[in-house]
Amino acid sequence: MIGADPAAGAARARGGEPFDPSAAAARATEAILRDTLHGADRGVVVDSPPGAGKSTLVVRAARELAAAGRPLMVVAQTNAQVDDLVDRLATADPDLPVGRLHSSDPHPYDPVLDGHASVRASAKIADLAGLDIVVSTAAKWAHVRDVEPWRHAIVDEAYQMRSDALLAVAGLFERALFVGDPGQLDPFSVVGADQWAGLSYDPSASAVTTLLAHNPRLPQHRLPVSWRLPASAAPLVSDAFYPYTPFRSGTGHGERRLSFGVASDGSGPDRVLDEAAESGWGLLELPARRTPRTDPEAVAAVAQVVRRLLDRGAAAVSERSDEPVPVTADRIAVGTAHRDQAAAVRAALTGLGVSGVTVDTANRLQGREFDVTVVLHPLSGRPDATAFHLETGRLCVLASRHRQACVVVCRAGVAELLDEHPSTEPVQLGVTVKFPDGWEANHAVLAHLAEHRVAWRP
């Protein structure tokens, strides 16, 4: 989408001076490509806020490298990301020979790729020799042995890649472009890794952390414009999660609108939908109560909001089309913190006869985009605020998946809960403290949501 969005030019900066998002994004892209293609450094790092056109950048950089006669390997983190990238590459340039290196499991890749004539899929790297671009997951690349190193690589979602995963694949390339979103969920380990905290190569840290600790002079770029987030969301997400690297929305106020064919019936779900359509945010607040993770009332409320959203015939106006486009089930997502919560919401939606809505945890929603999202707040109904629930990236992912509006369902009392549970993670020598911490970010988001609060009334 970068540089190709005619409707975005009208966005205005908050200070009043004219701001041309397309031009700003194009400038950033040019600088990145210049460093990647002609720079002297072995690595280039690109920070991308949510929906800033990271995939578009990766596709463009890959095509330009290939066009310059420099074959490259692309490392992504999940099979879904790899399939998506290959699909985008093949769609953008149907003649470009692209290899999809996959595992030897049954159904290892998306069958969509078989529809592209120029895409060759194999579990053996030897079958893909000589192709301009070979794409695979970090886990699969780590098993590749005895090949001539590639001169170039692109590492996608580098902030979600663990340092030890980079260690396993870095011998395969000479230089690389690292692209990722520093605000999303950090990689984690199921076992303790404290003994290495503070080491530059802490294997549980993110790949970018290790890379920059050892190569502090690498050029670092930033994509300045989020094309996904509406003008109502970008300032909040930028302030709460990217306080030192602010970004802007590519669209202005009023360019995106949500409307309903059916008027509100005055219930909580309807009123919160109206609020969200009006302001981009809605908080449906249930009475304070300590609940199990799969809080039946909150789960039912989430399902009810989705049901009403569909029933009321929501339609979205955006720069993508002149006519309002119906918000169908596939344009809606429900985000939760835990898998059992997602399962409970799925069951509740099935009970209301809703199908086709994506319901998943923050981890699995990373990188995805929808018109409207309904979020079960990670701290809703909890007696405590653990590091898991406070993690900045979790809330950031949940609050930045939408193009139009985001409805948060939560029990009252989260602000008090936060105040009772300040962050207590030990400070480790040699570890750069991450800003903002989850506690601060949670408060920032809550303070904003409080202005769009609707009390639950069935």
Next chain:
Amino acid sequence: MSLITTLARMEAVREGRAQPLTTVRHRHLSERPLAFVPLTTAGEAGAPLGALVGTDRDAPRLLIVAQPRDRDLRFAFLAELAEEIQPYLDSYADEVELEERKETDPETGKKVPVQVELCADAPQLLVPSAAGVAFVRLLGRSMRFRRTAEQDPETPFPAPARVPLLGRWLTHYGERSRVPGSCLLLSLTELLSRHWATGQSPLEDQHLGSLLAWIDPPEGVPGAEAALRAESERDEDGLLRCPPAGPATDPAFDNQLLAPAMSRYDAARAEASQGVAGAEARLRLAEAELRGLIASQLRPTWDALWHGVDLLRSLPEGARVAERWKRDRWSYTAHRDRVRAGEPPQPKRDDAVTAAQKLAARETAQAQLDAHEALDDPLVMAGRRLAGEAFAGEVTDVEMAWSEARVPRPRPLITVRTEDRPHLAERVKLHRVLADGRAQSGEFVGFARTDGAAGTGGADGAAGTDGTDGAAGTGGADGTDGTTGTGGADGAGGAGDADGPGRALVVRLTGGMGRGKQPEPGSVPEKGDRVCWTLFEHAPRGGPELPDPESTPWTHGGPPDAAAPAHGPEPDPMTEEDYL
């Protein structure tokens, strides 16, 4: 904390007694473990004050440091400690069995089988608490780089023989204890809290006394009350009746008893060094007094530790524990070989590749441990089922089918009726254990509607499923209590009447049926069989190989600097006697 653990803790509160989390013991317990109960000196980081150590519960060896600020006395303590522990560690080194292992031949580069030694058993160290494990690591770190006069005649402060060697062993044991499921070095608090849920917080469970008070309270005393007493009851002199398990001491003991006794010792020692008449006798007296005081703090913990061992021994060992203990034996054997080969002590810090390898190995060990525990223990499996990671039920239908390959393979479809609510999506891989112990793989196909059985709400789930397991001795986790718990967890079922599309699941078997067109007998379940499928693998594989340290890539700082000494101590540039 998993839901089933939360339930067990709530039950423990209600019953006034810890509730079992397992039906078997999931850790290896040696027949002859060495117990080590250390104490440190307040205000002097890492300075030992005393220890009880030994393999005989009735005759522990008491070691003390009468004046912990005196480094000579500390050294003497460490030398004595080495004399106690090192022979124990060595006593397992020579009884070996031969194992065949594949090794890469350096000349041909091929994997060839070689005969290698594996120690038949391995020494096991027990400490009271997690802080004790940390102290073992600290001791190892402070001892392993010392040099004895024999190693280096020039060294200004030679360490007693065996001290550096014990340091290396304690380091190895401390490092091994970070591997999930390993049993070379164990703390009693971690062991006990794995097997029982108390009515207190996990933080409070780190107090060995109060943990035991919940698990085995005195007759007629509720666990909470017994735990509170163990934690904070003081005698008329203000001293804790149950001294802390250490290594930290009770400040009241330090101030009221230890400090004055140490002053008397110091005074007698000063006089003795000046040759004052009778000072030698007073010095002996003062030292004996200190021994008595320190023993009074150590002995209750020593007894508590063995009490805990008794409780754990009353549980039968899990079926896969021996398999994991064998890895501990490999670990012990490998370190024995490194010491014998004259290799230098472990480096202060791991290099990038070693750190990544250790992390990967531990993650694999964790996944393996989780799988093993669930397969060994229906109560643990019940927790996984409650978490949606497994399901058990009765086979209601079997439909033979074959794959469409040129050589068709059996791919029978099994319908399982279950009350569990696994987190399934199409083509999710499933695993189960066959009667002969092999694993069978399958994949989830979809839901099948059961005849009118659907739609009865979710809350009765646990009652039905726990009965099916017939888990002996599951205590509080049986049907009666399960109902209340599951009501909350499955609330969605009741609230939205969202019973899902039925409770009969269809699974396609994809492996474990032999090589022929017809499945091997017994490899396909029959109608009426009870089966338990898991969503997790039973024998998770490790990650990929990492590069050699010499080929550490540029992203991780390149190969470790060859110029800098990779091993051994490096004196502080300003104060040479300090090793960083």
